[in-house]
Amino acid sequence: MLGNETIASLPILNNLNDDNNTKNGSVPFLVPPSQEDAMSPLVSFYVYKLFRIVIDLALTFSLALFGCFSNVINIIVYLKMGLADTTTINILALSTLDFLACATTLITMLSFSPFTAGWALPSGAGLLELGFGAFIVYYPAVTCGAWVTALLSVERCLCIVFPLKIKTLVTARRTTLLIASMVLYQFVFICLMYVDTGPPYTPSPTTKDRKVYLLYSYSFPSTLCFFIVLISTIFLVFKLNSTQKQAWRRDAIGANSNNTAAANKKAKKEQKAARFVIVICSLFLICFAPNAMMFLVTTLIFPDLQAYNPYLGLFAYVIFMFCTLFQTVSSSANIFVYYLSSSKFREVFKRLCSCAGNSEN
Numbered sequence: 069m070l071g072n073e074t075i076a077s078l079p080i081l082n083n084l085n086d087d088n089n090t091k092n093g094s095v096p097f098l099v100p101p102s103q104e105d106a107m108s109p110l111v112s113f114y115v116y117k118l119f120r121i122v123i124d125l126a127l128t129f130s131l132a133l134f135g136c137f138s139n140v141i142n143i144i145v146y147l148k149m150g151l152a153d154t155t156t157i158n159i160l161a162l163s164t165l166d167f168l169a170c171a172t173t174l175i176t177m178l179s180f181s182p183f184t185a186g187w188a189l190p191s192g193a194g195l196l197e198l199g200f201g202a203f204i205v206y207y208p209a210v211t212c213g214a215w216v217t218a219l220l221s222v223e224r225c226l227c228i229v230f231p232l233k234i235k236t237l238v239t240a241r242r243t244t245l246l247i248a249s250m251v252l253y254q255f256v257f258i259c260l261m262y263v264d265t266g267p268p269y270t271p272s273p274t275t276k277d278r279k280v281y282l283l284y285s286y287s288f289p290s291t292l293c294f295f296i297v298l299i300s301t302i303f304l305v306f307k308l309n310s311t312q313k314q315a316w317r318r319d320a321i322g323a324n325s326n327n328t329a330a331a332n333k334k335a336k337k338e339q340k341a342a343r344f345v346i347v348i349c350s351l352f353l354i355c356f357a358p359n360a361m362m363f364l365v366t367t368l369i370f371p372d373l374q375a376y377n378p379y380l381g382l383f384a385y386v387i388f389m390f391c392t393l394f395q396t397v398s399s400s401a402n403i404f405v406y407y408l409s410s411s412k413f414r415e416v417f418k419r420l421c422s423c424a425g426n427s428e429n
Contacts, residue, residue, distance in 0.1 A: 111382040123389045128396050129177040135170030135400025139163045142403055145416045154243045155341070158220045159406070161247045162348075165216065166399040168209035172202040173396055204261070207286040208254035210395060214293035215250045217352045219243070221300035224345040227338070228307050257285035287363045294353070294360045301349040308342045311335055344409045351405060355398030358391045 142163035151157050178184055179199025187195040223243075227234045261281040366373050375384050406413045 109379055109382050111386055113382060116382040116385060119386050119389055123393055124177055125181055128173065128389070128393050131393070131396045131400045132170045132173040132177065135396060136167060136174060138400055138403040139167035139170060141417070142406060143167065145406075145413055145420065148416050148420070149412060152240060154223060154238050154240055155220070155345075157240055157243050157247070158216055158223070162213055162216045162220070163402065165209045165213040166402060169206060169213065169399040170396065172206040172209065173392065173399075175199060175202040176206070204258055207282065208251075208258060210399075211286050211290045211293075212247075212250045212254055213399070214290040214297075214352070214356065216247060217349060218293040218296040218300070219246060220345055221297050221304070221349050224342060225300050225303055227341070228304070254285060257281055261285075287367075290356070291360045291363050294356050297349050298353055301346055301353065304342050304346050304349075308339060308346070311339055311342075344405075347405050347409055348402065351401060352398055355394040358387075358394050362387060362391060 143160065146156055146160040146163065149156055151160065176199045179195050179202070184195055189195060189198060223238050226237060230237060264281075362373075373380050373384050373387075375381050375388075377384065407417060
Protein backbone atom coordinates (compact mmCIF):
# COMPACT_ATOMS: atom_id res chain seq x y z
CA MET A 69 0.00 0.00 0.00
CA LEU A 70 2.10 2.85 1.32
CA GLY A 71 5.74 3.18 2.24
CA ASN A 72 7.26 3.53 5.70
CA GLU A 73 7.22 7.31 5.64
CA THR A 74 3.67 7.40 4.34
CA ILE A 75 2.12 5.08 6.87
CA ALA A 76 4.25 6.64 9.61
CA SER A 77 2.69 10.01 8.76
CA LEU A 78 -0.83 8.63 8.33
CA PRO A 79 -2.60 11.91 9.20
CA ILE A 80 -1.59 13.35 5.82
CA LEU A 81 -3.47 10.67 3.92
CA ASN A 82 -6.11 12.34 1.87
CA ASN A 83 -9.55 11.90 0.45
CA LEU A 84 -10.82 13.18 -2.87
CA ASN A 85 -12.52 16.21 -1.39
CA ASP A 86 -10.65 19.47 -1.01
CA ASP A 87 -11.48 20.19 2.62
CA ASN A 88 -8.70 20.65 5.10
CA ASN A 89 -10.41 18.63 7.81
CA THR A 90 -12.87 15.80 8.06
CA LYS A 91 -16.30 16.26 9.50
CA ASN A 92 -15.76 13.54 12.09
CA GLY A 93 -12.16 13.93 13.11
CA SER A 94 -9.13 16.11 12.99
CA VAL A 95 -7.24 14.37 10.24
CA PRO A 96 -5.92 16.95 7.77
CA PHE A 97 -6.03 16.26 4.05
CA LEU A 98 -3.90 17.27 1.16
CA VAL A 99 -5.36 20.16 -0.81
CA PRO A 100 -4.55 21.40 -4.30
CA PRO A 101 -1.31 23.38 -4.24
CA SER A 102 -1.82 27.11 -4.47
CA GLN A 103 -0.55 29.10 -7.40
CA GLU A 104 1.74 30.95 -5.02
CA ASP A 105 3.86 27.87 -4.41
CA ALA A 106 7.43 28.36 -5.56
CA MET A 107 7.59 24.89 -7.08
CA SER A 108 4.62 23.01 -8.46
CA PRO A 109 4.51 19.27 -7.72
CA LEU A 110 5.75 16.76 -10.28
CA VAL A 111 2.25 15.25 -10.46
CA SER A 112 -0.61 17.72 -10.24
CA PHE A 113 -3.33 17.32 -7.64
CA TYR A 114 -5.97 16.77 -10.33
CA VAL A 115 -3.95 14.07 -12.09
CA TYR A 116 -3.52 12.45 -8.69
CA LYS A 117 -7.31 12.52 -8.14
CA LEU A 118 -7.81 10.85 -11.52
CA PHE A 119 -5.43 8.06 -10.53
CA ARG A 120 -7.30 7.69 -7.24
CA ILE A 121 -10.58 7.14 -9.06
CA VAL A 122 -9.24 4.74 -11.70
CA ILE A 123 -6.72 2.73 -9.68
CA ASP A 124 -7.97 2.78 -6.10
CA LEU A 125 -11.73 3.15 -6.38
CA ALA A 126 -12.21 1.09 -9.55
CA LEU A 127 -9.46 -1.48 -10.08
CA THR A 128 -8.12 -2.12 -6.58
CA PHE A 129 -11.58 -2.04 -4.99
CA SER A 130 -12.98 -4.53 -7.53
CA LEU A 131 -10.01 -6.88 -7.16
CA ALA A 132 -10.19 -6.72 -3.37
CA LEU A 133 -13.90 -7.55 -3.45
CA PHE A 134 -13.24 -10.51 -5.75
CA GLY A 135 -10.32 -11.57 -3.56
CA CYS A 136 -12.51 -11.76 -0.47
CA PHE A 137 -14.83 -14.25 -2.17
CA SER A 138 -12.08 -16.23 -3.94
CA ASN A 139 -10.04 -16.70 -0.78
CA VAL A 140 -13.09 -17.86 1.17
CA ILE A 141 -13.49 -20.53 -1.53
CA ASN A 142 -9.78 -21.42 -1.22
CA ILE A 143 -10.09 -21.79 2.54
CA ILE A 144 -13.17 -24.03 2.27
CA VAL A 145 -11.58 -26.23 -0.41
CA TYR A 146 -8.31 -26.73 1.46
CA LEU A 147 -10.13 -27.46 4.71
CA LYS A 148 -12.05 -30.16 2.81
CA MET A 149 -8.74 -31.52 1.47
CA GLY A 150 -7.36 -31.98 4.99
CA LEU A 151 -4.29 -30.64 6.75
CA ALA A 152 -2.03 -33.69 6.86
CA ASP A 153 0.25 -32.33 4.14
CA THR A 154 2.60 -29.41 4.87
CA THR A 155 1.94 -27.85 1.48
CA THR A 156 -1.79 -27.81 2.20
CA ILE A 157 -1.13 -26.12 5.56
CA ASN A 158 0.97 -23.46 3.86
CA ILE A 159 -1.62 -22.81 1.16
CA LEU A 160 -4.44 -22.65 3.72
CA ALA A 161 -2.46 -20.12 5.77
CA LEU A 162 -1.65 -18.14 2.63
CA SER A 163 -5.33 -18.06 1.60
CA THR A 164 -6.34 -16.83 5.06
CA LEU A 165 -3.73 -14.07 4.97
CA ASP A 166 -4.72 -13.13 1.43
CA PHE A 167 -8.33 -12.84 2.61
CA LEU A 168 -7.26 -10.48 5.40
CA ALA A 169 -5.22 -8.42 2.94
CA CYS A 170 -8.16 -8.12 0.54
CA ALA A 171 -10.67 -7.38 3.33
CA THR A 172 -8.54 -4.61 4.84
CA THR A 173 -7.87 -3.17 1.39
CA LEU A 174 -11.63 -3.11 0.79
CA ILE A 175 -12.23 -1.34 4.11
CA THR A 176 -9.52 1.20 3.35
CA MET A 177 -10.88 1.99 -0.10
CA LEU A 178 -14.39 2.43 1.33
CA SER A 179 -13.14 4.63 4.17
CA PHE A 180 -11.25 6.98 1.87
CA SER A 181 -13.86 7.04 -0.87
CA PRO A 182 -15.37 10.46 -1.65
CA PHE A 183 -18.79 8.82 -1.44
CA THR A 184 -18.29 8.04 2.26
CA ALA A 185 -16.68 11.36 3.25
CA GLY A 186 -17.97 12.48 6.63
CA TRP A 187 -19.60 9.16 7.51
CA ALA A 188 -19.41 8.05 11.12
CA LEU A 189 -19.42 4.67 12.84
CA PRO A 190 -22.22 3.78 15.29
CA SER A 191 -19.77 4.60 18.10
CA GLY A 192 -19.51 8.17 16.80
CA ALA A 193 -15.96 7.79 15.51
CA GLY A 194 -15.26 8.84 11.95
CA LEU A 195 -15.19 6.17 9.25
CA LEU A 196 -11.68 7.32 8.41
CA GLU A 197 -10.47 5.98 11.74
CA LEU A 198 -11.59 2.51 10.65
CA GLY A 199 -9.64 2.96 7.43
CA PHE A 200 -6.50 4.00 9.28
CA GLY A 201 -6.88 1.04 11.61
CA ALA A 202 -7.18 -1.29 8.62
CA PHE A 203 -3.64 -0.35 7.60
CA ILE A 204 -2.35 -1.89 10.81
CA VAL A 205 -3.98 -5.22 9.93
CA TYR A 206 -3.07 -5.02 6.25
CA TYR A 207 0.68 -4.82 6.73
CA PRO A 208 1.00 -7.85 9.06
CA ALA A 209 -1.21 -9.88 6.69
CA VAL A 210 0.93 -9.00 3.68
CA THR A 211 4.16 -9.64 5.59
CA CYS A 212 2.99 -13.00 6.91
CA GLY A 213 1.88 -13.88 3.38
CA ALA A 214 5.41 -13.14 2.15
CA TRP A 215 6.83 -15.32 4.92
CA VAL A 216 4.51 -18.21 4.09
CA THR A 217 5.44 -17.97 0.40
CA ALA A 218 9.12 -18.02 1.35
CA LEU A 219 8.48 -21.03 3.59
CA LEU A 220 6.67 -22.81 0.75
CA SER A 221 9.52 -22.20 -1.70
CA VAL A 222 12.26 -23.20 0.77
CA GLU A 223 10.35 -26.37 1.65
CA ARG A 224 10.20 -27.37 -2.01
CA CYS A 225 13.96 -26.71 -2.34
CA LEU A 226 14.60 -28.94 0.67
CA CYS A 227 12.55 -31.68 -1.00
CA ILE A 228 15.04 -31.60 -3.86
CA VAL A 229 18.23 -31.25 -1.81
CA PHE A 230 17.30 -33.72 0.96
CA PRO A 231 14.70 -36.04 -0.60
CA LEU A 232 15.26 -38.82 1.96
CA LYS A 233 15.19 -36.57 5.03
CA ILE A 234 12.43 -34.17 4.06
CA LYS A 235 9.72 -36.00 6.02
CA THR A 236 11.72 -35.61 9.21
CA LEU A 237 12.96 -32.09 8.47
CA VAL A 238 9.57 -30.62 7.51
CA THR A 239 6.57 -31.85 9.47
CA ALA A 240 3.03 -30.55 9.81
CA ARG A 241 3.70 -29.62 13.44
CA ARG A 242 6.84 -27.64 12.63
CA THR A 243 5.16 -25.87 9.74
CA THR A 244 2.22 -24.87 11.94
CA LEU A 245 4.56 -23.62 14.68
CA LEU A 246 6.55 -21.56 12.18
CA ILE A 247 3.43 -19.89 10.81
CA ALA A 248 2.13 -19.26 14.34
CA SER A 249 5.48 -17.68 15.24
CA MET A 250 5.22 -15.35 12.25
CA VAL A 251 1.73 -14.24 13.29
CA LEU A 252 2.87 -13.74 16.90
CA TYR A 253 5.81 -11.62 15.73
CA GLN A 254 3.47 -9.33 13.81
CA PHE A 255 0.95 -9.17 16.66
CA VAL A 256 3.66 -8.08 19.11
CA PHE A 257 4.70 -5.24 16.80
CA ILE A 258 1.09 -4.06 16.44
CA CYS A 259 0.66 -3.96 20.22
CA LEU A 260 3.99 -2.19 20.75
CA MET A 261 3.20 0.43 18.14
CA TYR A 262 -0.24 1.15 19.59
CA VAL A 263 1.16 1.42 23.12
CA ASP A 264 4.18 3.51 22.14
CA THR A 265 2.83 5.83 19.43
CA GLY A 266 -0.93 5.64 19.90
CA PRO A 267 -3.63 4.74 17.36
CA PRO A 268 -2.51 5.23 13.75
CA TYR A 269 -5.22 7.78 12.97
CA THR A 270 -4.06 10.25 15.64
CA PRO A 271 -1.35 12.85 15.00
CA SER A 272 1.73 11.79 16.89
CA PRO A 273 5.03 13.49 17.69
CA THR A 274 6.60 10.03 17.48
CA THR A 275 6.29 9.65 13.72
CA LYS A 276 9.87 8.42 13.51
CA ASP A 277 9.03 5.68 16.01
CA ARG A 278 6.16 4.53 13.79
CA LYS A 279 8.59 4.43 10.90
CA VAL A 280 10.95 2.19 12.88
CA TYR A 281 8.15 -0.18 13.86
CA LEU A 282 6.97 -0.49 10.26
CA LEU A 283 10.52 -0.92 9.00
CA TYR A 284 11.16 -3.97 11.18
CA SER A 285 7.64 -5.41 11.06
CA TYR A 286 6.84 -4.93 7.37
CA SER A 287 9.40 -3.46 4.98
CA PHE A 288 12.54 -5.34 5.95
CA PRO A 289 10.97 -8.80 6.55
CA SER A 290 8.82 -8.71 3.41
CA THR A 291 11.70 -7.51 1.23
CA LEU A 292 13.95 -10.21 2.68
CA CYS A 293 11.28 -12.81 1.90
CA PHE A 294 11.07 -11.43 -1.64
CA PHE A 295 14.74 -12.22 -2.26
CA ILE A 296 14.46 -15.62 -0.55
CA VAL A 297 11.58 -16.51 -2.86
CA LEU A 298 13.51 -15.15 -5.85
CA ILE A 299 16.58 -17.31 -5.13
CA SER A 300 14.45 -20.36 -4.34
CA THR A 301 12.42 -19.97 -7.53
CA ILE A 302 15.55 -19.70 -9.67
CA PHE A 303 16.87 -22.87 -8.03
CA LEU A 304 13.56 -24.69 -8.59
CA VAL A 305 13.43 -23.69 -12.25
CA PHE A 306 17.00 -24.87 -12.76
CA LYS A 307 16.36 -28.23 -11.07
CA LEU A 308 13.06 -28.68 -12.92
CA ASN A 309 14.80 -28.23 -16.27
CA SER A 310 17.56 -30.61 -15.18
CA THR A 311 15.03 -33.27 -14.13
CA GLN A 312 13.17 -32.95 -17.42
CA LYS A 313 16.40 -33.43 -19.39
CA GLN A 314 17.19 -36.57 -17.40
CA ALA A 315 13.71 -37.95 -18.12
CA TRP A 316 14.17 -37.24 -21.84
CA ARG A 317 17.50 -39.10 -21.81
CA ARG A 318 15.89 -42.13 -20.18
CA ASP A 319 13.11 -42.08 -22.77
CA ALA A 320 15.65 -41.73 -25.58
CA ILE A 321 17.63 -44.72 -24.31
CA GLY A 322 14.42 -46.70 -24.22
CA ALA A 323 14.84 -48.11 -20.74
CA ASN A 324 11.62 -49.76 -19.67
CA SER A 325 12.50 -51.66 -16.52
CA ASN A 326 10.25 -51.51 -13.48
CA ASN A 327 12.80 -49.38 -11.61
CA THR A 328 12.97 -46.91 -14.48
CA ALA A 329 9.18 -46.70 -14.71
CA ALA A 330 8.93 -46.08 -10.97
CA ALA A 331 11.66 -43.43 -11.17
CA ASN A 332 9.86 -41.68 -14.03
CA LYS A 333 6.57 -41.74 -12.11
CA LYS A 334 8.21 -40.25 -9.02
CA ALA A 335 10.03 -37.64 -11.12
CA LYS A 336 6.77 -36.55 -12.77
CA LYS A 337 5.12 -36.18 -9.37
CA GLU A 338 8.01 -34.04 -8.12
CA GLN A 339 7.95 -31.96 -11.31
CA LYS A 340 4.24 -31.31 -10.88
CA ALA A 341 4.74 -30.19 -7.27
CA ALA A 342 7.68 -28.01 -8.29
CA ARG A 343 5.68 -26.36 -11.08
CA PHE A 344 2.86 -25.62 -8.64
CA VAL A 345 5.23 -23.86 -6.24
CA ILE A 346 7.04 -22.07 -9.07
CA VAL A 347 3.78 -20.58 -10.38
CA ILE A 348 2.76 -19.39 -6.89
CA CYS A 349 6.21 -17.90 -6.29
CA SER A 350 6.28 -16.27 -9.72
CA LEU A 351 2.95 -14.55 -9.08
CA PHE A 352 4.28 -13.33 -5.73
CA LEU A 353 7.54 -12.07 -7.28
CA ILE A 354 5.81 -10.19 -10.09
CA CYS A 355 3.25 -8.55 -7.82
CA PHE A 356 5.56 -7.80 -4.91
CA ALA A 357 8.43 -6.45 -7.05
CA PRO A 358 7.07 -2.84 -7.02
CA ASN A 359 6.94 -2.87 -3.20
CA ALA A 360 10.45 -4.29 -2.92
CA MET A 361 11.81 -1.77 -5.41
CA MET A 362 10.13 1.13 -3.60
CA PHE A 363 11.62 0.00 -0.31
CA LEU A 364 15.11 -0.16 -1.80
CA VAL A 365 14.73 3.16 -3.62
CA THR A 366 13.31 5.11 -0.67
CA THR A 367 15.75 3.54 1.79
CA LEU A 368 19.03 3.33 -0.10
CA ILE A 369 18.89 5.33 -3.33
CA PHE A 370 16.47 8.26 -3.10
CA PRO A 371 15.12 8.87 0.42
CA ASP A 372 13.38 12.08 -0.70
CA LEU A 373 10.74 10.06 -2.56
CA GLN A 374 8.26 10.29 0.31
CA ALA A 375 4.60 11.21 0.66
CA TYR A 376 5.24 14.49 2.50
CA ASN A 377 7.74 15.82 -0.04
CA PRO A 378 6.12 18.99 -1.52
CA TYR A 379 7.50 18.26 -5.00
CA LEU A 380 7.42 14.44 -5.13
CA GLY A 381 4.66 13.68 -2.62
CA LEU A 382 1.78 13.15 -5.05
CA PHE A 383 4.07 11.23 -7.41
CA ALA A 384 4.98 8.95 -4.49
CA TYR A 385 1.28 8.43 -3.76
CA VAL A 386 0.64 7.39 -7.38
CA ILE A 387 3.48 4.85 -7.17
CA PHE A 388 2.06 3.52 -3.91
CA MET A 389 -1.33 3.12 -5.61
CA PHE A 390 0.24 0.85 -8.22
CA CYS A 391 2.04 -1.08 -5.46
CA THR A 392 -1.30 -1.65 -3.74
CA LEU A 393 -2.92 -2.69 -7.02
CA PHE A 394 -0.22 -5.28 -7.73
CA GLN A 395 -0.38 -6.59 -4.17
CA THR A 396 -4.16 -6.96 -4.44
CA VAL A 397 -3.73 -8.90 -7.69
CA SER A 398 -1.38 -11.27 -5.85
CA SER A 399 -3.86 -11.73 -3.00
CA SER A 400 -6.90 -12.31 -5.22
CA ALA A 401 -5.58 -14.27 -8.22
CA ASN A 402 -4.24 -17.35 -6.43
CA ILE A 403 -7.50 -19.22 -6.94
CA PHE A 404 -6.70 -19.47 -10.66
CA VAL A 405 -3.25 -20.88 -9.86
CA TYR A 406 -4.71 -23.49 -7.52
CA TYR A 407 -7.46 -24.47 -9.93
CA LEU A 408 -5.19 -24.80 -12.97
CA SER A 409 -2.22 -26.41 -11.20
CA SER A 410 -3.81 -28.76 -8.66
CA SER A 411 -6.00 -31.63 -9.82
CA LYS A 412 -7.07 -32.31 -6.23
CA PHE A 413 -8.18 -28.70 -5.80
CA ARG A 414 -10.21 -28.93 -9.02
CA GLU A 415 -11.83 -32.15 -7.88
CA VAL A 416 -12.90 -30.77 -4.49
CA PHE A 417 -13.95 -27.44 -6.02
CA LYS A 418 -16.16 -29.14 -8.61
CA ARG A 419 -17.65 -31.38 -5.94
CA LEU A 420 -18.52 -28.34 -3.84
CA CYS A 421 -20.08 -26.62 -6.84
CA SER A 422 -22.15 -29.70 -7.69
CA CYS A 423 -23.33 -29.95 -4.07
CA ALA A 424 -24.32 -26.29 -4.11
CA GLY A 425 -26.20 -26.80 -7.38
CA ASN A 426 -28.03 -29.85 -6.03
CA SER A 427 -29.04 -28.01 -2.85
CA GLU A 428 -30.55 -25.19 -4.92
CA ASN A 429 -32.54 -27.69 -6.98
